[in-house]
Amino acid sequence: MKPIESIMRTAPVIPVLVVEDVDHALPIARALVKGGLRVLEVTLRTPAALDVIHAMKGVEGAIVGAGTVTNPDELKAAIDAGAEFIVSPGLTDNLGKAAVASGIPFLPGIASAGDIMRGLDLGLTHFKFFPASTSGGLPALKALAAPFHTCKFCPTGGITAATAPEWLGFDPVLCVGGSWVVGKGTPDEAAIEAAAREASALGK
Template sequence: MAEAQKTEPLLAILTRQPVIPVVAVASAKEAVSLARALAAGGLPAIEITLRTPAALDAIRAVAAEVPEAIAGAGTILNPAQFAAAAEAGSRFIVSPGTTTSVIEAASDSDVPLLPGAASASELMRALESGYELLKFFPAEQAGGAAFLKSIAPVFPAIRFCPTGGISTKNVGDYLALPNVVCVGGSWVAPKDALSAGDFETVTRLAREAAALKAR
């Protein structure tokens, strides 16, 4: 049933870079500059979280003005947010959990969904819905790389994009796992650099992250 997830287009995005930047932006203008800086460093796919009032406008602006970027939406909690994110131009949509209503919204859309899971029961529900690519969130707080390693024999079909608490100190632990496709991380877009308009630092951090290798 993996086709329910639109696995191929989602996998094409997740496998093109080892780190998906997860960002909260203050304005559409900031998002455009940030997306350009990240893409220049080799991280074209970017998850813009719906944690700020500017998020949807930011996704719309990146989709329209930064053709080299792949704008995605994160922190999608319900069908209304899914629809709004898709309308804004999101190429992929990320949810922290897996609910029937969000799965149903995704089934009616061409935009692929990466839903979240952090327990065996949630993984089983995702499989029943035809989902084999999942966000593991919050990664560090939910058991980290050790958890993903321990469940691999039980859920051999599932592959993950862990997000939450991942940094340069532990990213290698995750990328070394066969069931990890990529990770989500915010360290490539530090708040102090964004506040200062220092997008050269963002590009440098993105280039370093892009050089990491998933197993």
């Protein structure tokens, strides 16, 4: 199992995926990996999500994780489905302790100094800054990162292909989360691969 930092450094963008239909899982994962985005965050926002995680694991090179994990029960279900890392929108002691105990790479959401301190108490140093664009944007993250200089971040929420380079130019940011790479509806593999190729070049 990869530590969370190496997962975050795999590609500059982690596509945040809301997949309604398990039949879409393989074409989406294939196109993203082909385009250079190997780390896939499948959000637990649809009834199909756990089956989608399981299906995407069949694509060679894909590193498949679960997002929108909010409690220990969802954590367990995601791990049972084969998730290789866990992303949460926020951080509670309950979820944090369960995730740390499980040993799975964990990227909890933070939006304040108190959130980061709670994470540090649990031995965590890598965080998702969420929702990035409405929590003060890059100036807010820069202000938070100053006192917590050992921490690394993945801003997510409201980030676009146009704004991603600015975030990625800030040293403590290892990657960004983005929902712009994959559109809704039936997947167009060629379009997804092209968007993934553009996204994977952003960090260069």
